Amino acid sequence: MLNTSLEYLKTLIKKKVSVKELEDILFNLGFEIDSLKGDEIAIEITPDRPDLLSTHGLARAINVFLFEKPKKYEAKKSEIKVFVDESVNSVRPYTVCSVVRNLKFDEQNLKEIVNFQEKLHETFARKRKKAAIGVYPLEKITPPIYYKAVEPQKIKFVPLDSDKEMNGNEILKKHEKGRKYGELLLGKKLYPIFIDSKNEILSMPPIINSAKLGKVTTKTKDVFIECSGEDIFTLLKTLNLIATTLADFGGNIYSVEVIYPDKKLETPDLKPEEVKINILNVNKILGTNISKEEAINFLERMGYLIEGGKVFAPCYRTDILHEIDIIDDIGRAYGVKNFKPDFPLIATTGGLLKETKIKNRIRELMIGLGFQEVFTLILSSSEEQFSKMRFESKAIFLQNQIEKSINMLRVSLLPELLKVLKNSQHYRFPQKIFEIAEVILPDEKTETKSIDKTNICALISNSVVNYEEISSVLDSLFSNLHISYKLKEVRDKRFINGRSAKIVIDKEEKGIIGEFCPKVLENFNLENPVVGFEVDLSLLLKHPGN
Amino acid sequence: MYKLTEEGLKYLKKGLPEINLVKKLKEKELKFTDAKKLENFNIALLWAKKNNWIKIEKGILKLTEKGERATKEKYKIEELLNKVEKNELSEEEVKILSKRNLIKKEKEIRMERKEILNLTPELLKTGLWREVKFKKYNVEVPGKKIYPGKKHPLNLIIEKIREIFVEMGFEELNGPLIETAFWDMDSMFIPQDHPAREIQDTFYLSGKGDLPDKELVNKIREVQEKGGKTGSIGWKIKWNPEIARQLLLRTHTTAVTYRKFAKGIKIPSKYFCIGRVFRNEEADSTHLPEFHQAEGFIAAEGLNLRSLMGFIKEFYSKIGIEKIKFKFAYNPYTEPSLEAFGYSEKMKRWIELINSGIFRPEALAPYNIKVPVIAWGLAVERLAMFVFEKKSIKEILGHTCDLKDLREYDILKVEKW
Structure with missing residues (x-):
């Protein structure tokens, strides 16, 4: 997303365009105006085009699209050298650098370059992992510049947005940027720094610049730019993105000699x-x-x-x-708009999966029995699947969920359908609901260490309802599927003792049926009795992927 | 038309009271006080006396000679009663019976008969239904609400999409909900450092899954790192099989497409899949961490961007949208990619339902697919929300759907939309 000022963008586009025209041009290029409030415009930029994340970059694309000849960017030699010490190998091995001179910064383009830098950090640079960008007022720096890694406690400088000198460890703990990006240096014995010939620290990448050497202001004319990271290809591209934008501000790009123990690079490489x-x-x-x-x-x-x-x-x-x-x-x-849709005739025969057809037949039967189909979620919680149900089983748990009401994949449909009843208590009874859907269980034998099983679950709730009502539904289901089954009384804490049975097909336990224990009903805040069953249909339906 | 009155009907079944009386007296004489207890005694007495069948001596009822005879002979009135149903009465006879109130004009009888609520098997068997009057209902009052079993509206949408795909010649596919990153991402040229792989977008599970055969794994490595033999430069980052083994909840149905690519596809062919996918997001009115995608792909010689547009146009038209527009889009495994908007006449606005593209060469080469493959996918719940005019996805999917709504929604909505 590019957030900028509409007026600013318009001054950069060298032809007068209305908002409507701007919208059309962007739409044609594949981008959309997300919002426009007063002068504040937000434009959706797809992740393949980080070069459009600056107002100047977008204006450049619009100008060439409308009429302008594309500009060829070139770099003159600056004679500035950056020496890379091998100590950075273990932490952040690469850097590429550039200088841009004769800049005229004002509030607007200063804000612009800071924003662009941040946008690149978040997207193309993968939260500073692949690349971190530093821009410095060149006049404060005494070249040559050294890129090396030292022990954190020996790094001492006043970081930007602070007035206190801190060491490397303190920056990670106390500084806002340190807390945000600190994990990129986590566990490293040495932290990288850029330092000049007067032993003044420019910055500790990828965290923060020094307040003294690393703050660009409207008085700054020339800047030094470095990009550091793990992947030289990304670094070179990132450097080009920043340097060409500064050139569009009116600056002249100069190359820097980056000297590694084993090689020399002249960067940036602006050659198309x-x-x-x-x-x-x-x-x-x-x-x-x-x-x-x-x-x-x-x-x-x-x-x-x-x-x-x-x-x-x-x-x-x-x-x-x-x-x-x-x-x-x-x-x-x-x-x-100039592409004419074409509908070629390609002769193929269509068809549904056998599983789909079987599920549809069974659904039709349940609907015929007067059951309302419901559609519940696979993502569930151990509270609902286990604690409230007084039930336990092997299950697959989530580890990084943002939505806090979930923590596992359901192993049973029963609690999910009880939740439907819970939300429906003010509606007419009897309530008869069913669902045919997947539950997911761990299975070490499969490629994905799990197995999706398709279960059918049906519940009846009414002021008076009993086991026989639900067992006749189950019987009707199996009779119509021509499956012979047996019910074997079982003690199961989910159900009232003496009113629950396991469902056995071919000597294998395939499901459970019963009248829910009042404790379970209480746990789900249900005020009417509920009977139900759940049966594994894998007898009829193949596990997908196997 | 004359019909027996209730009285007449009773006499036809049980005999006339005066006959019953003389029959009784033939058995034995009765004290007047005892005879009084007989059924319809007053009527019996009236007519028996009129016919000169009985006399009363010292409080005792006795038969006359005429009365003796009456017990043996056929009684005129009884004969007449038998003729009523057959509609054979003469005018004179009508008068006789009418006078005793044993018959009435049909219409009048109906007015008089007892009103009943329910026709019963008993009434049908005995024929007594002829004699009863059915209580009038207020037939203009709408019926009391009853709830049938019904399909869930989201399933109606899914069925509709299936129907469209099958009509267009697509074969259905499915695949597992838990996937390895390999099938969900690596197989289709998504780089290993792609933002979509980050934990705030994808549900990762503990443990690692298995990778497919080495040959395919190597092809994926080559194409990811250096573009393989496709002429691409690749992503230029080292491909790590351990990242590919990571288990996750599938983030898109394209994982199913790629399992099919690896198994082998016919040329030409069309396949589709509708399935649940997961995104690690917070739930709000337009997002749930799980939802459904429908996706179709076509592999055939000669397919291009215009044919992709043509198929999408056809697809949209089958869900009732004729006016469409396209926008170039970005997707790591298709290029060019298009977003397709449809204009809803009802809502008077453009809605974005379909994402599509032509698979990149790097995303096909490892499977030895040498013809263009075009694909498009749509967000199923989004379509359902439009069709059923719902503002929140929670009204379309999950235990949060309102039961009353499920019981009462318009079953033709999908067809009328």
Whole structure:
């Protein structure tokens, strides 16, 4: 999501556009205005396009789409060096850097670059895991700069948004950013820092900059940028995203020499990458009949650079893995409205799974017996499945649920249907409900260490209701399925003693039937007696996936 | 038409009172005081005297000679009673019986008869139904509410979607609810660091599942890391089989599609799946951590973006939406991807139901699928909420659905929508 000012965006678009026109352009490109309140606009950006998470980036895409020639970004040499110490290998092994000069910051674009940095951290940089970005006022730094890892207690500086000097450990514990991103350094003996030639700390990535060297203000003219992380490809792309946006602010990009113990990198690498397009493939995928020249024009409108008939993907694009991604861009520029839907005749025969058909037949029978079908949830809680039911069994538990009312996968439908009755007590009785649905049980023998079983469960609740009423329903079910079964009296704490039986088919226990124990009814806050049964239908229905 | 009155009917069955009296007297004489206790004595006495059949001597009733004869002969009135049903009475005879109030015009009789509520087998067997009057109902009052067994409305929607897919030539598939990350994500070229894999989106379970055969696992590794032989650069991150073994609640039905890809598909072919999926979210009026997806895919030579649009258009039209528009979208395993909106005439607005795309080459190559595969999916509860005009998903799925609503919803809604 890009949250920005509509007016600001409009000043960056070099053609006068109304909100409606803006909406149409965005829709064509595949993005939508999520909300517009006064001047505050929120635009939904898909995760493949982090370059559009800044107002300047979005304006760049709109401008080239409307008329402008795509800009080629280039870096001059800055002669600034960054030395990478091998101590960072164990914690955050890579960095790539850049310098941007002659910037004119004002409140608006300062806010913009901070926001863009944060958006990139959260999305493309995977919460700073893959990349953390630092931007510094260059005039406060004395190059060369060193990237190394040291013991946390030896790192001492005043972090941004604080007035106290802290050591590495304190920052993790006390600073807001330390608490938020601290787990990225958890268990590391050494923490990484950027430090200059005067032994002034620039920052402790991926957590926080120094207040002294790491705060860009409206007075800042030149900036030093570093990206640190685990994956050099992501770092280079991230650096390009930030550097090109600053260039769009009016700055000039300069490269930095990053010197590793075993190699030297000159970064950023803004060279656009040549892409090949096969027009046959384009038309095959899009179902169009466009010429190569047209395709190239379309790509230019999508920001691709065209030089001597060759096509180059812009350096800030992170999503081009394959020719198909370029074809997608041609499609967008061609205009989604210009595609005529085509309905080819492809002769195939359709059909339902046998399981679906069997379930439908059984559902029809239950409906014929006057039962209302219900549709309950698989995600349940041990309180409802076990404690309230006075029941126990093996089960699969959740570990990271955000919704706190759930903690396991249901093993039985009975409590779920009791919950339906609980919500229905002010309605007419008798209440007869049923469901045919899955329960999930642990099973070490299967590929997914679990088995989905399809059960049928039926309940009757009324001011007066007894075991015989439900046993005749069960009998009707089995008679119509031509399944012979036996009922064997059983003591089960869910039911009244002497009023419950296990359901046995082919000597195997397949279910339970009975009149619910008043304690269970009390636990579910039910005021009327309930009888019911639950039977495993795996006899008839195959477990999916096996 | 004349009909027996209740009295006439009684006499026809039990005999006329005067006859019964003379028969009794033939057995033995009776004291007047005892005779008084007989049924219909006053009537019997009146007519027996009129016919000169009896006399009273010292308080004792005795038969006359004429009375003696009457016990043996047929009694005129009795004969006449027998003729009533056959409708053979002469005018004279009608007068005789009418005078004794034993017959009446049919209409009049009805007015008089006892009103009854229920026709019983007894009344039918004895024929007495002819003599009773049925109590009038207020037939214009609507009937008392009764509740049939009914399908759940969400199942009606699911059935409708199944019906549409089958009509369009799709075969149904299913798959397990618990999956390995391999089938839910890795198999379809979702990178191992994709945000959707994070714990705030996916329910992870303890333990690890099994990976499929080594050959497929290696192909997935190659395509994820370097794009395999597809011409793609891949995700450029090291692929970790341990992450792929992670057990989770499936987040989309595409896992079922990929199990089918691995098992092998016919060319051309169309398959679909409707199933429950899970997202680690808090429940609110539009979200539940579990819901249903319907998904269909077609593998055939010559399919392209326009045919994807054509199939979606056809599908939308089958759920009653004719006006549609598309928007390019993003999905890690399809490219191009499209969102399809349908215009609801009833709601007067665009609704977003369908997501779709053409599977990426990297997402097909490991399964040796060499033709284009197009696919689309829709959120089942969303459609159900539109059709049944519900504001909250909890009114469509779960124990929170209102029983009264389930008992009373319009069963044709899906067809009328």
